[in-house]
Amino acid sequence: MFKNLNLEMIYQFLLIILVFLMPLTVFGANFIIVVICILWLFSGSYKSKFHQIFTNKLMLASIVFFCLHVVGLLWTEDLSWGLHIVHKMWYFLLLFPILFTLVKKDYIKHYIFAFLLAITFTEIASYLVWFELVEPFKNATVQNPTPFMSHISYNPILAVAIYIVLHELCFNKKLTNILFFFYGFFAISMTINMFITGGRAGQVIFFVMLVILIFQVLDKQRIKSLITIFIVIPGIFITAYQTSSSFNDRVKDVIMSVEQYSHYKNSSVGQRIAMTVNSWEIIVQNPIIGVGTGDFPSEYNKVKSKNTPNLSDSTNPHNMYILVLMQLGVLGLISLLSIFYYQLKLSNNSNNKLTKDLGITLPILFLVLMLSDSYLLGHFTTLMFIFFSAFLYKDFEKI
Numbered sequence: 001m002f003k004n005l006n007l008e009m010i011y012q013f014l015l016i017i018l019v020f021l022m023p024l025t026v027f028g029a030n031f032i033i034v035v036i037c038i039l040w041l042f043s044g045s046y047k048s049k050f051h052q053i054f055t056n057k058l059m060l061a062s063i064v065f066f067c068l069h070v071v072g073l074l075w076t077e078d079l080s081w082g083l084h085i086v087h088k089m090w091y092f093l094l095l096f097p098i099l100f101t102l103v104k105k106d107y108i109k110h111y112i113f114a115f116l117l118a119i120t121f122t123e124i125a126s127y128l129v130w131f132e133l134v135e136p137f138k139n140a141t142v143q144n145p146t147p148f149m150s151h152i153s154y155n156p157i158l159a160v161a162i163y164i165v166l167h168e169l170c171f172n173k174k175l176t177n178i179l180f181f182f183y184g185f186f187a188i189s190m191t192i193n194m195f196i197t198g199g200r201a202g203q204v205i206f207f208v209m210l211v212i213l214i215f216q217v218l219d220k221q222r223i224k225s226l227i228t229i230f231i232v233i234p235g236i237f238i239t240a241y242q243t244s245s246s247f248n249d250r251v252k253d254v255i256m257s258v259e260q261y262s263h264y265k266n267s268s269v270g271q272r273i274a275m276t277v278n279s280w281e282i283i284v285q286n287p288i289i290g291v292g293t294g295d296f297p298s299e300y301n302k303v304k305s306k307n308t309p310n311l312s313d314s315t316n317p318h319n320m321y322i323l324v325l326m327q328l329g330v331l332g333l334i335s336l337l338s339i340f341y342y343q344l345k346l347s348n349n350s351n352n353k354l355t356k357d358l359g360i361t362l363p364i365l366f367l368v369l370m371l372s373d374s375y376l377l378g379h380f381t382t383l384m385f386i387f388f389s390a391f392l393y394k395d396f397e398k399i
Contacts, residue, residue, distance in 0.1 A: 007043055011036070011102045012110070020114040022383050023122055023157055024148050029383060033095060040098045053097045058342040058393050065335045066093040072293035072328050081315070082294025085327070088377050091386050099390035108355060108391050112164060119161040120186070122148050123193050130196055143246060144198045153380040155194060155202020156369055160384065162190045163209045163361060164354070170217050171353050195240040195247045200254070201372040203247070205365045207233055212361050272372070275317040278303045283325045290329035299326070316377070320370035323377075336376075340367055346393040359392040 014036050021028040040049075053059045069082075069089050076082040103111070128134045129145035140147035146154040165187045168175065175183065194206050211229055218225040240247045257269035282291060282299050291299045297315045304311060317323050324332040340363040347359030366375060366385060375381045 007039065008104075010039070012104060012107050014039075015099070015102060015107070016110050016114045019111045019387055020118045022115070022387065023118045023154075023380060026379055029379075036102070037094065037098060040102070049101045052101045056100065056346075056394070058339065058346055058389070059097050059100055061335070061338040061342050062092040062096050065332075065339060066090070068328050068332055068335050069293050072290065072332070074292075075289065076292025076294040078292075078294040078298055080294065081297060082292060085293050085377075091382055096386045096390065099387060100394060103391040103394060105391075105396040108352070111387070111391065112354075116161060116164065116186075119158065119190070122146075122154070123158075123190060126193055126197065127189075146197050146199075149380050151197045151199035152201065152373060153199075153378055155197055155199025156205055156365070156375065156381055157202075157384055158190060158194055158197075159202050159206045159209050159365065160362070160388075162187060162194070162206065163213060164358065165190070166213055167216075167354055167357060170213070171357075191236070195244040198246055198250060200250050201369055201375075203250075204372070205369050207237070208368050209361065209365060210236070212364060216357050216360075271311060271314075272318050274304075274308045274311055275300075275314060276319060276322055278307055279317050279319075279322045279326055281307070283322070283329075286326075286329060288329045289331060290325065290327045293327050296323060296326050316374055318373045320374045320376055323374050343389065343393055346395070349393060349395040349397075355392055358388070362388055362392065 014032055018029060018032040018036065021032060053063075066086075066089050069086050073079060073082045073086065125134075125147050126140070126145040129136050129140045129142060129147060132142060136142060136145070136147070138147045139150055144151055148154070149157075165183050169180065169183050169187060191206075194203060210233060214228050214232065215222075215225050218228065241251060242248075253267060254269050257267045257273070279300060281303050296317070297313070300317070301313045304313065317326065320336070321333060324336050328335070343363040344360060347356055350356040350359060362385070369375050369381075376385065
């Protein structure tokens with residue numbers, strides 16, 4: 001059907017557009033995803049495609065994770081919500097393997113450049129709103145200037161972008177003086193942007209990212225790494241705490257919610273603690289296979305009504321581990337963790353310093369990130385996770 005088209009170039013063009021649109025627009029990214037999937041499904045070469053997919057353990061782990069959600073429909077009572085969750089998981093069955101077969105080693109630098117260019121646009125828009133040079137639009141407010149997505153998604157994605165830029169500054173010896181200055185300015189401006197927006201989870205993994213990067217830069221010099229960490233991390237934290245009213249308020253809110261949990265259960269942090277406690281009561285009763293893919297809302301709200309009736313009903317515990325344990329039990333959690341296990345194991349496939357280090361950093365950041373929300377259900381963070389994983393863990397030398 002596509003015999004006369006240079007499909008290879010079309011695919012790469014679409015992938016670059018996709019990674020650029022990824023942090024900017026849900027509709028635009030989804031439109032490109034649909035085009036890519038249709039082309040892939042009708043372009044033949046199925047034997048080669050399936051060989052790439054089924055000989056990679058990360059791909060198999062991803063497909064198994066999706067399939068467990070389908071199997072979990074067998075013992076769920078709320079089939080409609082279960083189908084909703086399965087729909088959100090489709091990335092792991094179809095999109096991840098498709099992207100994995102399409103990404104090319106020679107285009108990785110273009111994917112990363114397109115991603116950083118998109119983050120540049122989001123950052124400029126964020127500052128324009130923050131300085132009140134433009135009226136707040138879409139999701140943005142002056143106090144929380146994240147126009148293209150909520151701060152819940154924006155700050156984690158920003159943390160990944162900061163890591164890439166800092167890594168280039170530390171390791172890329174081919175940077176010209178102009179590029180070095182530009183990257184340095186970009187890193188500083190993104191770091192400031194991190195603390196004028198309200199995404200606490202992103203701010204946490206920003207510090208985690210810095211710890212990882214320091215260990216990578218100083219390599220085997222563990223004592224020197226620890227000394228640097230104990231200087232840099234508190235230095236940035238205190239500076240942000242003293243200069244950013246938003247960050248100051250969010251830190252105080254966390255401390256107050258934890259110290260006086262019984263009085264602050266309606267706060268963001270208090271609700272998360274209550275959700276974990278309530279969910280755990282259900283998990284211990286259904287430890288192996290969970291309550292089913294669709295039964296979190298109904299089962300959770302029964303326990304919530306008994307234990308914390310003043311809190312609102314919920315369809316999500318704001319913790320990926322708790323959600324998977326509730327739905328699919330220990331089997332589901334093992335399946336989820338196997339994805340990260342194979343990411344870390346396959347990170348050695350790359351001979352490139354950036355992709356190898358990012359291949360280690362990405363799963364660690366998400367393992368921390370998922371303690372605060374279900375980040376593999378959200379569009380922006382899941383798409384970033386899937387896209388980057390597609391080229392970070394592919395052994396291009398064996399293809």
